[in-house]
Amino acid sequence: MKNEDEPKDKRLKPGDAQKLTMAEVAKYVGVSAMTVSRAFRQDASVSEETRKRIMEAVDALGYVLDLSAGSLSSRRSGFIAALVPSINNSNFSDTARGITDALENTGLQLLLGYTDYAAEKEEELIEAMLRRRPEGIILTGGSHTARARRMLAKAGIPVVETWELPEDPINHVVGFSNSEAMALLVRALAGQGYRKFGYIGGTTARDTRGSQRRSGFQKAVEELGLGPGRMISFGVPPITMEQGGQAIVSLLERWPDTEVVLCVSDLSAFGAIMECKRRGMKVPGDIAIAGFGDYEISSICHPSITTINVDCYGIGRQAAARLLDALQGSGEATGDDITLTGYRVVLRESTDRSA
Amino acid sequence: MKNEDEPKDKRLKPGDAQKLTMAEVAKYVGVSAMTVSRAFRQDASVSEETRKRIMEAVDALGYVLDLSAGSLSSRRSGFIAALVPSINNSNFSDTARGITDALENTGLQLLLGYTDYAAEKEEELIEAMLRRRPEGIILTGGSHTARARRMLAKAGIPVVETWELPEDPINHVVGFSNSEAMALLVRALAGQGYRKFGYIGGTTARDTRGSQRRSGFQKAVEELGLGPGRMISFGVPPITMEQGGQAIVSLLERWPDTEVVLCVSDLSAFGAIMECKRRGMKVPGDIAIAGFGDYEISSICHPSITTINVDCYGIGRQAAARLLDALQGSGEATGDDITLTGYRVVLRESTDRSA
DNA sequence: CGACATTATGATATCGATAACACTCGAAGC
DNA sequence: GCTTCGAGTGTTATCGATATCATAATGTCG
Known part of the structure; x- marks a missing residue:
């Protein structure tokens, strides 16, 4: 009878729900809290009629189950x-x-x-x-x-x-295997007659998938006897479209006769292609470019982008x-x-x- | 003595932690659970020395705080x-x-x-x-x-x-205001001399932002006295790049003299532009296209896409x-x-x- | 018709932390 | 020297649901 009349916590705003509990729903319906709890899970054996009455009460009162309480006792x-x-x-x-x-x-x-x-x-x-x-x-x-x-x-x-x-x-x-996937792409392009391969990826090893793709590229190029690949690292992974554009510029400055460039992802490939087009190069024709990941953009853009499709x-x-x-x-x-x-x-x- | 010797739940794998609780950490250190609880929150007044001993124990035992239990009593x-x-x-x-x-x-x-x-x-x-x-x-x-x-x-x-x-x-x-933003784009383009406006968006009203952009477009075109806009609806929102490409085809079939097309988003705009290029049209030149949202792609692609930048x-x-x-x-x-x-x-x- | 299974429900202890209050002890103030 | 205070810590009740076991009512079968 001392602190019954004024609530301890005044944080509640007008119109707020006064934390409705399962017990109150139970009292309203005239059953035990346990029965209400059961009604919320289909597995329990609650008579159809009782469940219906409970759910009506839940609706009328606007009760929302509290999972945080439940998970403590159920340990799930x-x-x-x-x-x-x-x-x-x-x-x-x-x-x-x-x-x-x-x-x-x-x-x-x-x-x-x-x-x-x-x-x-x-x-x-x-x-x-x-x-x-x-x-x-x-x-x-x-x-x-x-x-x-x-x-x-x-x-x-x-x-x-x-x-x-x-x-x-x-x-x-x-x-x-990211490296195997990238190697597969190298072999597919070599099969088309490409010989001088370039690669664009990020600088550090943070992105392990990126590193794996890079090493897959390297390995495949060497296995095909196409000499060491021409590798450009640009930017901290994940590299952006814009960085892809910058990277291809560096790459072509250094190795102007590169025939095909593989990129760590479609995003950088897209940036690279757009940069080439902006500079008046033809893709393909002057240079071929491929990506990795098969992003939506790659099938839509012009030219559409050769890539590795992954089932993300x-x-x-x-x-x-x-x-x-x-x-x-x-x-x-x-x-x-x-x-x-x-x-x-x-x-x-x-x-x-x-x- | 019936099921005491064999654990009920065999779900645990070897090496599993036997649900360590705060109380056990407390016992290990020789303090109360309450003190451990306090040590986990900086606000509490726990002596630096005690806190250090507790944290060492936490580390040694591999204890991880259980927030679900805590949130029940703290009501947060x-x-x-x-x-x-x-x-x-x-x-x-x-x-x-x-x-x-x-x-x-x-x-x-x-x-x-x-x-x-x-x-x-x-x-x-x-x-x-x-x-x-x-x-x-x-x-x-x-x-x-x-x-x-x-x-x-x-x-x-x-x-x-x-x-x-x-x-x-x-x-x-x-x-x-999505409608105001789209209207602003219309006015900006009208200011550049465009007169025949088209619009591409989704079919239903599910996407309320899309509907608002559409009505902003409509209103602005009419206010400028440029007649009713040429509107094409294509696909259930959110419309894809590909649908953007299909939509522009329909639009240009129906109104071949359209000068500029606004799209509900950059994605559909991109699809539309690529489709035009694929068909040998020049963008801009033969047709101008704008989007909404300023996605990364829009600044990179060639041509780069006029759009509304939103601070997502x-x-x-x-x-x-x-x-x-x-x-x-x-x-x-x-x-x-x-x-x-x-x-x-x-x-x-x-x-x-x-x- | 009595033993027993089945269905529907309730009572109580409990999950693991934290709130609230109590307590100890040394320092400070007069 | 006694009161007051605050830092540091402990004790107990509690958050709101669910596990578990008990129980009442109903049905089944030989």
Whole structure:
């Protein structure tokens, strides 16, 4: 009777809901809170009639389930965490979309984070995510700090690494060999008669997929006996369209007789092509240019861009699927589990030999 | 003694952490759990020495704070929810990035959802988000279902609507008038001497920003006495690059003498330009084309694309900033609060009159 | 018709942290 | 020397749902 008449916390604004709880809904209907809780999950054995009355009450009162309370006692957070290098890159936003779609109707929600291609940022984010006790986690790539690996091991949840084939996988992998894919593109273009190959990529090793593509290029060129490739590094990954344009200028200054240039991604390839056109060069004709990733832009632009198509969306879907399997499965922990995702060369106008 | 010797849940894999709690860390250090809790937040008055010992123990044991437990008792989830139409559109992913950046070091985490431009999906997502008890929510646009509005009102948390100026704002707004912005572009191009205006956009009213741009176009053309605009609708929003290409074909078939075409977004403008080039038309020269949104592609492509630059990233940052203000403020609930974000016409090659 | 399974529901303990308040102890003030 | 204060720490209740076990009502079968 002392502090009953005035609420402790005055933060509430007029019209605010006074934190409605399950118990109040229960009282309103004349059942126990437990029954209301059951009514919210289809599995429970609540009579159709009771459930209906409860749901009407929920509607009338405007009650919204509180999962944070529920997850504490059920020990299931309902979260899946995913870390991507950047959401402002359509390849990764496609993957994020794939994850989201695969999670639909599973009752799991996606917690997304951006690492900005930095392992330290990834470490921070992993910790932040684990504090929410996700039931599984999806990472991009296979390079993680030692502490990150330790935390993941301790967490005891399934981990999926994507977009690469890590040398030392943590748990599940859904990806492909970036170096093999780039090598395949080199061979396809060599098959068309190109001989003098150039390459454009970022400067540092931050972007492990970028480095792998570069080494795949290098290896393939040498294996074909086409001498060392002409490599230009420009800008900190991820390199932009604009940097692609600047890079091709450097490359052509240094090696004017280059026949075909492969770029670490379609974005830089696009920038390179546009810069060439702006300078009056013909693409193809004077120079052929190819990218990697098959972004939407590449099929549309003129000339359309030869590239490697990667199933970005599928990587997301499958990564989520592997996670769901692991969560459902009895936890047999069958060691490493690797899902290879496809890629293919898409030959388009930008490397058309007949031009 | 029946199921004591074998654990119920075999889900745990070898090497798993046996759910370490704060109490165990506390026991290890020889303090109370409360002190450990305090050590995790800088505000608390824990002696430097104790804090150090606690953090060493945390490190040694590999303890990770459990926020879900904490948020239940502190009644602060540490979440901000944000809904965008699509993450696969760089305008919105830029906004998401802005929100993320603004939230850095605030201890708040972003819960992101995609509505796919559908109000019903938005309603579902709002409910899903509210179940996590976010401390604030950021929405795109001002069209919401009645139930969504009711839930938001009941939730009693600050709401920010973005990217538009809703007629009936819920709470805070961070945006601009899409129709005014498009009208400005029309006037700028009319000022360059263009007279016969065409417009390309999506078919339905799902995308409210698209509709507003369309009506801004229409109004401006009429006000300038340039007759009704030539409007082509193509595809369900958001319309793709490819659809932009198809749309311009229809438009030019129907009105071959069109001088300039405005598109609902840069993506469709890009598709339209590329299609024209593919058909041997000169852009500009034979036809001028402009977009909306100033995507990265528009400054790079050849010809570069005239457009409206929108501060996508800033919208995100400011939306988050308004939310933080509201959370800090004593909850005076000072009615509506509208933050206008800038936009500007960017004239580029694609509408160059001298070409 | 009695033993037993099945269905629908309730009571109570609990998840793991934090709020709120209590307490100890040494320093400061008069 | 006694009161007052604040820094540092502990104790207990609690957040709001769910796991678990108990119980009442109903149905089944030989």
